[in-house]
Amino acid sequence: MVVQTLSEVLALVGPSRAQRIQVRNGRFELDVTLRPEPGGNPAAAETGTSADSAKTDSSADAAPVDCPAPDTIPVTAPAIGVFHRCPAPGKPPFVEVGDRAAAGDELGLVEAMKVFTPVVADRAGTVSAIHVADRQLVEYGQPLVDLLPDPADEPPTGRRTA
Known part of the structure; x- marks a missing residue:
């Protein structure tokens, strides 16, 4: 409850x-x-x-919606919790804007009830935006980081070239 x-x-x-x-x-x-x-x-x-x-007017408190650039891939929160940009206090962030990430690289952590779930890049790319601050509360599915995919990592379009 x-x-x-x-x-x-x-x-x-x-x-x-x-x-x-x-x-x-x-x-x-x-x-x-x-x-x-x-x-x-x-x-x-x-x-x-x-x-x-604790009840408030939800229309007045609505969080702004980030619109990713059309060529970027959003990496979203795997759970509701607190987003951690750093692996530990005093350590540098996992990634910064402009960093290159390989598929499987950790981009951050989401903490829920003392359980840390990694936020992982599902493809290689360059970090083009970070939408949330360190230790900010996030929702499931909320965009956290945008990746500009590497051209070699793009999924095939099905078109053939002769």
Whole structure:
């Protein structure tokens, strides 16, 4: 029940707005702290306590949708969780924009309930965009990294040349 309620709250506020989520199970209580809107007052982060006061207008809190370039391949989140760009605190990120990744290379990690799931390139390419910050909450299927595929790694089109 708590997981379902937490999923509903994240759907309402948008995962990129949730800065801190605290859940207590005795007489269920939920505390959500939101990041301020871009361009807004950073000191004006909202806090809701209990499931009733955590409800917000979902249209006002919708996260912006990134539109990848038509020639790039998005690498998406394998699960809901926290995206880690670095393998460990103090270590450099797995990849930066402009880096080349081979098929199977780790591009990041998604942590959910202390389980780390690798975000893996399914084909070789050059990192053209990174859509989320380190330690940002992400949704399943959310684009994390865009790859510009290597021409040699393109799937065949079925056309024959003579």
